[in-house]
Structure formats: structure tokens, C-alpha cells
Amino acid sequence: MKKSTKAAVGTLLVAALFAGVWLAERLAGANSMLVTVLEKGAIYALIAVSMNLLNGFTGLFSLGQAGFMLVGAYTYAIFTIPAARRMAVYQYYQGGIVQFELPCLLAIVLAGVVAAAFAALVGLPVLRLKSDYLAIATLGFAEIIRAVIQYDKLGPLTNGSNLLKTYPTFDTALFPFAVAGVCIAVILMLIHSTYGRACKAIRDDEIAAEAMGINLFRHKLLSFVISSFFAGVGGALLAMYQGTVQANAFKSSMTYEILLIVVIGGMGSVTGSVLASFLFIACSEWWLRFLDVETFIGTVQVPLLRSGFRMVVFSVVIMAVVLFYRRGIMGDREFSLDAIARAFSGKKRKGARAK
Amino acid sequence: MSTVLRVKDVTMQFGGVVAIDNLSMHVDEGEIVALIGPNGAGKTTAFNCITGVYEPTNGEIAFGDCIIARSHPTGKMKKLYAGAHADKYLGARVRLSPDKITRLGIARTFQNIRLFKSQTAFENVLIATHLRRTSNPFTATLHINAAEERRMRERAMEMLETVGLADSAGELATSLPYGQQRRLEIARALATQPKLLLLDEPAAGMNPQETDELGAFIREIKDRFQLTVFMIEHHMNLVMDISDRIYVIDFGRQIAEGAPAEVRDNPAVIAAYLGVDEE
Numbered sequence: 001m002k003k004s005t006k007a008a009v010g011t012l013l014v015a016a017l018f019a020g021v022w023l024a025e026r027l028a029g030a031n032s033m034l035v036t037v038l039e040k041g042a043i044y045a046l047i048a049v050s051m052n053l054l055n056g057f058t059g060l061f062s063l064g065q066a067g068f069m070l071v072g073a074y075t076y077a078i079f080t081i082p083a084a085r086r087m088a089v090y091q092y093y094q095g096g097i098v099q100f101e102l103p104c105l106l107a108i109v110l111a112g113v114v115a116a117a118f119a120a121l122v123g124l125p126v127l128r129l130k131s132d133y134l135a136i137a138t139l140g141f142a143e144i145i146r147a148v149i150q151y152d153k154l155g156p157l158t159n160g161s162n163l164l165k166t167y168p169t170f171d172t173a174l175f176p177f178a179v180a181g182v183c184i185a186v187i188l189m190l191i192h193s194t195y196g197r198a199c200k201a202i203r204d205d206e207i208a209a210e211a212m213g214i215n216l217f218r219h220k221l222l223s224f225v226i227s228s229f230f231a232g233v234g235g236a237l238l239a240m241y242q243g244t245v246q247a248n249a250f251k252s253s254m255t256y257e258i259l260l261i262v263v264i265g266g267m268g269s270v271t272g273s274v275l276a277s278f279l280f281i282a283c284s285e286w287w288l289r290f291l292d293v294e295t296f297i298g299t300v301q302v303p304l305l306r307s308g309f310r311m312v313v314f315s316v317v318i319m320a321v322v323l324f325y326r327r328g329i330m331g332d333r334e335f336s337l338d339a340i341a342r343a344f345s346g347k348k349r350k351g352a353r354a355k
Numbered sequence: 356m357s358t359v360l361r362v363k364d365v366t367m368q369f370g371g372v373v374a375i376d377n378l379s380m381h382v383d384e385g386e387i388v389a390l391i392g393p394n395g396a397g398k399t400t401a402f403n404c405i406t407g408v409y410e411p412t413n414g415e416i417a418f419g420d421c422i423i424a425r426s427h428p429t430g431k432m433k434k435l436y437a438g439a440h441a442d443k444y445l446g447a448r449v450r451l452s453p454d455k456i457t458r459l460g461i462a463r464t465f466q467n468i469r470l471f472k473s474q475t476a477f478e479n480v481l482i483a484t485h486l487r488r489t490s491n492p493f494t495a496t497l498h499i500n501a502a503e504e505r506r507m508r509e510r511a512m513e514m515l516e517t518v519g520l521a522d523s524a525g526e527l528a529t530s531l532p533y534g535q536q537r538r539l540e541i542a543r544a545l546a547t548q549p550k551l552l553l554l555d556e557p558a559a560g561m562n563p564q565e566t567d568e569l570g571a572f573i574r575e576i577k578d579r580f581q582l583t584v585f586m587i588e589h590h591m592n593l594v595m596d597i598s599d600r601i602y603v604i605d606f607g608r609q610i611a612e613g614a615p616a617e618v619r620d621n622p623a624v625i626a627a628y629l630g631v632d633e634e
Contacts, residue, residue, distance in 0.1 A: 189498060190496040193496050193500075194481075194484075194485050194504065195496070197481060198482060200473065200482075201474075205469050205470075205471055207408070207453075208465065209482075210457075211406060211454075211469075212457060212482055212543065213457035214454055214482075215452070215454045216454070332473060
């Protein structure tokens with residue numbers, strides 16, 4: 001397919017996507033389940049892709065995503081609460097120490113930057129570890145940051161263990177779609193750059209990568225920092241979606257949810273992560289809700305259905321995926337216009353992954 | 356003719372096991388030098404010391420004027436050390452990491468092929484052009500470095516053509532036949548623009564005809580890229596055919612050095628190696 005046609009079709013598809021979201025919002029109403037799934041799905045897609053950059057493309061098994069989302073969410077909330085409302089929000093801390101507000105988009109970028117800065121600090125010692133040790137260390141970081149943020153002495157900044165609220169949120173699903181879309185596009189461009197190739201080389205064989213002149217530590221740190229930047233942005237979006245932020249919501253189970261999305265979608269596939277995000281959010285928020293509700297048929301209670309059963313089903317699903325369907329929905333393949341054009345024209349691809 | 360690589364009094368000891376014992380070698384510019392010896396003699400260990408995978412226990416390795424490793428026994432090894440010249444290389448230790456050594460101009464292939472499994476032949480070579488980049492993560496992500504990207508791709512393709520794998524560029528590296536995988540590793544090493552090429556058993560697993568072709572091929576790339584070649588090899592015909600000089604080691608110790616004809620007639624070599632290991 002020619003480059004110009006590709007660009008045209010791509011633009012058209014993106015426009016159609018946004019039109020579809022806009023239409024869904026008009027038709028289904030802003031408070032419908034569908035819109036909830038679209039909004040939260042877009043946010044989780046960004047976070048899952050950022051985690052995939054680390055786990056799927058660089059081969060670093062990190063479990064710190066919730067920690068960086070937390071940092072992003074708090075940064076966004078702290079710097080966007082209108083000055084006039086600070087007295088009410090920081091009621092136990094005399095209005096807090098931050099007495100100005102940043103524009104929403106600037107605060108989202110700042111959320112990413114602060115998360116990235118934390119990642120750089122954490123990464124310096126932690127990235128020298130390998131596989132499971134790295135997972136434990138990053139998980140530890142996420143738990144520590146969650147506790148530290150609720151520390152009473154930090155109250156003037158973080159409001160301690162109290163809610164942060166009344167900051168600006170979005171009123172249309174188009175906003176998270178646009179921000180997540182731009183971010184995922186940037187991640188895709190990174191993956192397709194020479195640095196992305198170096199990261200994949202590290203994933204495939206560290207010794208060979210180093211022998212090819214790739215500085216392992218620098219590239220791992222780069223990937224870690226960039227992944228955390230976008231996790232921070234995702235955290236800011238999540239804060240906007242929820243309307244309030246409280247550190248206790250960012251538990252390690254949140255990281256596991258995202259890991260589940262990445263595994264179901266396929267380690268090393270951006271498309272897979274995006275698809276799996278919407279699928280996961282749709283299931284957990286909408287389609288599988290009935291599992292958590294006690295249901296009666298006549299007077300007979302349906303067995304097993306009660307609050308929490310949904311999570312049991314999820315656990316079974318992840319076990320099934322890991323046991324029987326390890327490559328996930330997409331494996332390491334990507335959605336591409338070329339592949340679709342080929343499928344339609346019936347031409348055979350030359351080689352497994354020819355470009 | 357200047358010396359490209361100089362290995363001085365290198366001992367590599369793992370716990371109580373002396374893998375390399377007081378080994379000194381040098382490779383001059385434009386030479387093809389072979390390192391031979393029976394299995395377990397320490398040949399690959401020597402390569403791993405040169406490329407920075409291992410830090411020698413004692414001794415010094417220099418690439419041109421640059422010292423890439425210099426070490427003396429420390430800590431627990433002080434007591435355990437069983438080699439020679441324990442106090443000759445005191446002072447500051449030097450250990451360059453493998454990626455820095457590659458950047459200086461030493462490229463290698465691996466005895467047990469280490470290609471990037473999930474990538475195509477072309478991508479495997481393309482990755483090796485990464486170290487000569489001038490772009491930073493920002494310019495690369497935003498594709499401002501289009502000219503450099505094009506150069507990298509051209510260079511990778513050129514290397515694939517050099518080893519005769521241009522037609523397989525889009526194939527998954529691990530789906531290639533064994534002999535081609537070895538060639539691909541050489542292409543990948545060449546793409547780092549080395550001055551010294553270390554080949555670890557390049558003919559392993561090749562049939563006699565492929566081995567013959569490999570000899571001519573090594574000569575050809577040596578001339579074309581002005582390389583110096585240092586190789587470990589078991590195929591005696593190949594070694595005798597293309598080497599300017601040969602080092603023979605056994606149990607980590609050098610037992611002979613010289614031109615192919617001299618080494619072939621050396622009784623110590625025949626006893627340790629040629630007489631035992633019939634092929």
C-alpha cells in the first residue's frame with residue numbers, strides 16, 4: 001500500500017473512531033455504561049500500553065505501575081484544585097501549601113514528568129536487578145509511595161489520607177480518547193525508532209544486545225522512565241475520570257489488573273493491550289456485573305452469585321489464559337493497514353513478519 | 356604494522372578453577388589469527404575476557420592504545436589465586452563494559468548462536484547500527500532523524516548483501532538454516548563497524564562445502580572492511596588455510612604459537628590436540 005493512501009485511510013479511521021465515540025455519547029447518554037466503558041477503557045489502554053512498553057518490549061518485569069499512576073494522579077489533583085476551593089479541600093491543613101493552579105493540560109504533562117522523575121530515582125538502584133527481583137522491588141516502591149503520600153506530615157501537600165477533590169474533570173469521552181490516543185501514538189513511534197529496536201534486542205538476548213554495543217542500563221532506564229511518564233499521565237486521566245483521588249485506591253491489585261490486560265492482549269502488542277483494555281473494562285464494569293449481584297429465580301437463589309464473585313471469575317480467566325493461551329489475543333502482532341489490505345487482496349505475505 | 360590487540364599475562368580463575376593461566380597473545384593489524392585447542396581449553400573464556408563479559412582475575416588487555424581490562428586478584432581471590440604475576444598489575448583496575456568495547460571497535464559472534472529470536476534477519480542487523488547513532492530518544496521518537504534512519508537501513512541491507520542473505524531479509528532470524536544463522540551473526544557484527552572481528556567457531560555445524568566457502572568469505576570481508584580477524588575454530592583445514600598465525604592453548608595455558616606449518620609439526624600440539632581430536 002502506498003504511503004499517501006495509508007496516511008489517508010489512517011486519518012479516516014481515526015476520524016471515524018472519534019465520530020463513533022461522539023455519537024455513542026449522544027445516543028447512549030453521558031452517564032450510560034457504554035460511555036463509562038469508553039472513558040475508563042481509553043485510560044486503561046494508555047496505562048496498559050505503557051506497561052507493555054516495559055514488560056512486553058523491554059522485557060523488564062515491573063510491577064510498579066500503580067505507584068506511578070498514583071504519583072501522576074496526585075500531581076494532577078494537587079496542581080489543579082482551584083485556589084478558591086483549597087481552603088475547603090485542605091480543611092485540616094489550613095488550605096495546604098500550593099496556592100496556585102495550573103491549566104489542565106499543563107498539569108497532565110506535569111503529572112507525567114513527576115512520575116518520570118520518581119522512576120528515574122527508583123530506577124537507578126532497582127534496574128540493576130533482574131526478573132523477579134525487579135518485580136518485587138518495583139512492587140515495594142508502589143506500596144511505599146502509597147503509604148508515604150498518606151503521611152500526616154506531608155498533609156499540606158497531599159492532604160494526608162483525605163480525599164483530593166473539586167479539581168477540573170472532563171465532560172466528554174473524547175478527551176481521554178484524544179490524550180490517550182496521542183500518548184499511544186508517541187509510544188508507537190518510540191517502539192518503531194532505533195531506541196525501540198534496541199529495547200526489543202535487550203528483551204530477546206541481553207548478552208547479545210550488549211555485545212552489539214547497546215548500553216543495557218541506559219536503555220532500561222530510558223524505557224522505565226518513559227513508561228512511568230505515561231503511567232503518570234494515565235493516573236492524571238484516571239483522577240479526572242473518578243473526580244476524587246485517594247491514595248488507598250491505588251493498590252497493587254490495580255497493577256495486577258493492568259498486568260492481566262497486558263497478558264490477555266499479548267505481551268509485545270500495542271494493539272492487543274488496547275483491545276484487551278476495553279474488553280476488560282467492559283467485563284468488569286458492565287457485562288460481568290451480574291456476577292456480583294445476588295439473584296433469585298423465583299424463590300431459589302442462584303448459587304455462587306454474590307459480591308466478589310466477579311474477581312473469582314477473573315482469577316480463573318487469567319489462569320486459563322496463562323495455561324492455554326499464553327500469547328494472548330494478539331501475540332506480538334500489531335494491527336496494520338498493510339495486513340488488512342493483504343487479507344482483502346488475498347496476496348500472500350513474504351516471510352513471517354516481512355515489512 | 357601495529358598491534359591491534361594485546362593480551363598480557365591474563366589469568367582467569369573461577370573459584371579454585373583456573374580457566375586461563377597466564378596467557379599472553381597479540382594480534383597485529385590486518386592479520387587473521389586463530390586460537391585453537393581441545394574442548395574446554397579456555398578459548399571462549401579468553402574471548403569473553405577480551406569482550407568484557409568476564410573481568411580477568413589478573414593481567415591486562417589492550418585494544419590499540421586503550422586499556423580495556425586491567426586487574427589483579429582482590430578480596431577472597433587474593434588467597435585463592437593460583438596464577439602468576441600476582442603483583443604485576445596492582446593499581447587502578449580497569450574494566451570496560453561489553454557495549455563500550457564494541458563501540459571501541461571489537462565485534463564478536465557467539466559459539467552458541469545468539470540472534471534476536473523474535474526479529475527478522477534484517478532487524479537483527481539493523482539493531483547493530485544503533486551504537487553509531489547520533490540521535491537522542493526525542494529526535495528518534497519524533498522521526499526527526501529520518502536521514503540517519505535511512506543510513507542505518509541502507510547499511511543493514513548492505514551487510515546482509517555482503518553475507519549473501521539479502522533475499523532472506525524478511526525471514527525470522529531463527530527460521531534460517533544453521534549455516535545462514537552463522538552468516539547472519541557475522542553480518543550483525545560487521546554492522547557495528549569493527550576494526551577487530553572475533554569469530555567464535557564460525558564453521559561449527561557447517562558442511563565441508565560451506566566451510567570452504569567460509570574461508571574465502573572471511574578473507575573477502577577482511578580485505579573489504581580492513582579488518583583484523585581473531586577466531587576460534589575446530590576445523591583444521593579452515594584454520595591451516597586462512598590463518599597467518601595460530602595460538603594453541605590447552606588447560607588454559609599456551610602450548611604453541613606460530614605459522615600454520617610450524618604449529619602443525621609441533622610435537623606438543625600433536626600430543627595435546629591433533630593426535631587426540633581426530634576429525
